[in-house]
Amino acid sequence: MLEYVYQATGLLLIAFSVQTYFDKEHKKRLGTTLFWLLYGLSFMLGKVIPDWLTGLMVLGLTLIAASGFMGHGNYKYPETHIRKRHADTFKNKLFIPAILVPIVTILWAKLTGTSALIGLGISAILALVLALIITKGSPKQSLNDGRRLIDSIGWAAILSQFLAALGYLFGEAGVGDTVSQIVKAIVIDGNLLMYVLCYTCGMALFTIIMGNAFAAFAVITTGIAVPLLIVEQGGNPVIIGVIGMLSGYCGTLMTPMAANFNIVPAALLELKNKNQVIQMQFLPGLLMLAINTSLIYFLAF
Amino acid sequence: MIDYYPLIGIVLITIGFAIRLNTLLVILIAGVVTGLIAGLNPIEILSILGASFTKNRYMSLFILILPMIGVLEYFGLRERAETLISSMKKASVSKITLSYLLLRQVTNAMGLNLGGHPTMIRPLIAPMAEAAAEKEDPSLSEENRFRIRAFAALSENFGNFFSQLIFIGSGGLLLIKGVLTDAGYPIELSNMYVWAIPTLIFSIIIFIIFAKIEDRRLMNQKQANSEGEK
Numbered sequence: 118m119l120e121y122v123y124q125a126t127g128l129l130l131i132a133f134s135v136q137t138y139f140d141k142e143h144k145k146r147l148g149t150t151l152f153w154l155l156y157g158l159s160f161m162l163g164k165v166i167p168d169w170l171t172g173l174m175v176l177g178l179t180l181i182a183a184s185g186f187m188g189h190g191n192y193k194y195p196e197t198h199i200r201k202r203h204a205d206t207f208k209n210k211l212f213i214p215a216i217l218v219p220i221v222t223i224l225w226a227k228l229t230g231t232s233a234l235i236g237l238g239i240s241a242i243l244a245l246v247l248a249l250i251i252t253k254g255s256p257k258q259s260l261n262d263g264r265r266l267i268d269s270i271g272w273a274a275i276l277s278q279f280l281a282a283l284g285y286l287f288g289e290a291g292v293g294d295t296v297s298q299i300v301k302a303i304v305i306d307g308n309l310l311m312y313v314l315c316y317t318c319g320m321a322l323f324t325i326i327m328g329n330a331f332a333a334f335a336v337i338t339t340g341i342a343v344p345l346l347i348v349e350q351g352g353n354p355v356i357i358g359v360i361g362m363l364s365g366y367c368g369t370l371m372t373p374m375a376a377n378f379n380i381v382p383a384a385l386l387e388l389k390n391k392n393q394v395i396q397m398q399f400l401p402g403l404l405m406l407a408i409n410t411s412l413i414y415f416l417a418f
Numbered sequence: 419m420i421d422y423y424p425l426i427g428i429v430l431i432t433i434g435f436a437i438r439l440n441t442l443l444v445i446l447i448a449g450v451v452t453g454l455i456a457g458l459n460p461i462e463i464l465s466i467l468g469a470s471f472t473k474n475r476y477m478s479l480f481i482l483i484l485p486m487i488g489v490l491e492y493f494g495l496r497e498r499a500e501t502l503i504s505s506m507k508k509a510s511v512s513k514i515t516l517s518y519l520l521l522r523q524v525t526n527a528m529g530l531n532l533g534g535h536p537t538m539i540r541p542l543i544a545p546m547a548e549a550a551a552e553k554e555d556p557s558l559s560e561e562n563r564f565r566i567r568a569f570a571a572l573s574e575n576f577g578n579f580f581s582q583l584i585f586i587g588s589g590g591l592l593l594i595k596g597v598l599t600d601a602g603y604p605i606e607l608s609n610m611y612v613w614a615i616p617t618l619i620f621s622i623i624i625f626i627i628f629a630k631i632e633d634r635r636l637m638n639q640k641q642a643n644s645e646g647e648k
Contacts, residue, residue, distance in 0.1 A: 122479065122482070125482065126475070129485070159472070159475075163471070164472065168464075168469040171471055172465055172469075173464060175471050176446070178442070182443075183442060194492065200491075200492070200497045201494060201497045203494035204493070204494025205501075206494075207494065207498070208498065211494065211495045212528070215528045216528050218529055218587065219527070219585060219587070222607075226606070233607040234607070237482070241486060245483075245486040249489060252493040258489070259485040259488055259489040260485055262484075262485060262487075262488025262489055262492050263487075266487060266488050273441075275478065277474070277477035278470075278471050278477050278478060279442060281470055281477065281593070281596045283449045284597055284600065285470045285600060286449045286452050286453045286456070286463070290427065290452045290456035295424045295425055327432070327435050329441070330590075336428060339597065339600075355605050355613055358594040358595075358597070359591070359613040362590055362594055363614065366579040366582075369575075370575060377535075379571075382539060382540075382571040383571070386570070386571060387567075388564050389564065393568040394572065396568075397565070398572050398576075405580070405620065405624060409617055412617060416613075
């Protein structure tokens with residue numbers, strides 16, 4: 118069943134690719150076409166073709182992205198005043214399809230007992246149909262607007278899958294063992310609070326260095342949380358994982374490496390001090406980190 | 419004796435990000451080098467990369483909801499959110515930023531990425547907060563204007579980050595699920611999002627405290643200024 122959802126995602130990506138190809142004024146037409154095509158094929162054929170071939174496709178995706186061959190196209194997105202007029206017509210009805218997605222997904226998981234991922238796939242289609250009924254929009258235009266959004270995400274769309282692969286390779290090389298040995302060398306008597314602190318502060322610190330909580334999560338969770346908090350201390354993996362990621366977000370508040378969140382806004386708002394947003398966020402971020410640490414300590418064990 | 423060699427991947431990532439190479443390229447290089455250290459040959463590394471990519475396809479399922487969100491935006495979803503924001507009683511810096519924070523969190527929980535620094539903070543929230551402060555104190559100093567703008571940016575980041583994992587199909591939850599499943603702990607999305615709620619509630623409390631501090635600071639300075647004039 119889940120495989121069908123992947124096939125649908127693959128088809129959607131290939132549709133984006135075809136649309137890009139026929140977007141004649143697109144400045145980076147071929148690179149963007151090829152990227153979404155390869156990515157769509159990896160979704161559809163992943164289970165069928167040998168893994169090294171998928172690996173080769175991933176290599177191709179990286180090269181296209183790293184060489185800057187991707188860009189934005191033309192999406193026939195209406196002018197602001199037209200969108201304003203539409204907004205006044207539909208009012209809050211516009212939010213209904215969006216609310217449908219989490220509700221149907223959760224209901225599906227609770228009622229059928231199968232994976233919420235299948236529910237996500239089904240609710241996405243239901244919500245799209247409902248959105249088209251409410252707005253009387255055309256399916257073709259919805260594809261065009263989907264493409265507008267995926268192009269604005271760009272190569273970052275594949276980042277999670279990429280990081281998962283990195284986490285796996287790190288595991289093979291024993292990165293987790295090394296990191297947990299270092300933590301153990303620092304925390305001598307196996308103190309639980311110290312372990313939790315090492316995890317949450319490790320998440321924040323790595324996020325500050327890398328500018329990306331997702332990248333930190335793969336490394337620090339396999340390095341500290343799994344061996345020390347889950348295996349050794351018997352902590353709840355769901356609670357540790359979720360609040361661990363949120364600890365990483367505290368790091369995002371404190372780093373110039375997360376430029377889109379902290380440096381770009383300073384420029385947009387014409388602040389004299391480019392670090393003012395970070396300075397503003399530092400203390401609240403630190404408090405949230407302390408709160409997340411306590412939450413893991415008190416809830417997960 | 420601790421074996422430090424496996425950490426070279428982390429060093430490479432740090433250097434790569436520092437010199438601003440493309441993120442995917444940095445991760446690829448770090449992964450390949452780490453794999454080589456683990457004694458894998460290039461074909462094996464390519465296979466692991468491909469297998470892991472296929473196994474974790476679910477992490478990117480958010481793609482499926484993009485056409486729906488795209489249609490809604492085409493028909494004015496963002497503009498509707500702007501109307502909701504600007505129709506509220508323009509009272510103070512804290513009320514404006516708090517209303518925005520709450521709207522951001524509610525829509526994020528539905529999987530809608532409605533806010534953003536270029537789309538909401540710069541054109542709408544920062545000017546509204548600044549105008550509210552100016553109404554209170556017409557001689558608002560430049561330094562305070564900058565502070566208010568930076569605080570508006572903070573409300574966007576705070577609202578965005580701490581509500582993301584409430585949405586059951588969010589990329590963050592999917593990544594957490596993937597990493598822990600790989601480590602031997604299969605967990606379900608429908609049990610995960612609830613554990614993001616405590617942090618969300620605390621983030622609202624912390625935000626309110628800092629927003630009130632900003633209000634009070636502006637008030638005190640206004641008083642200090644008017645006393646100085648006497």
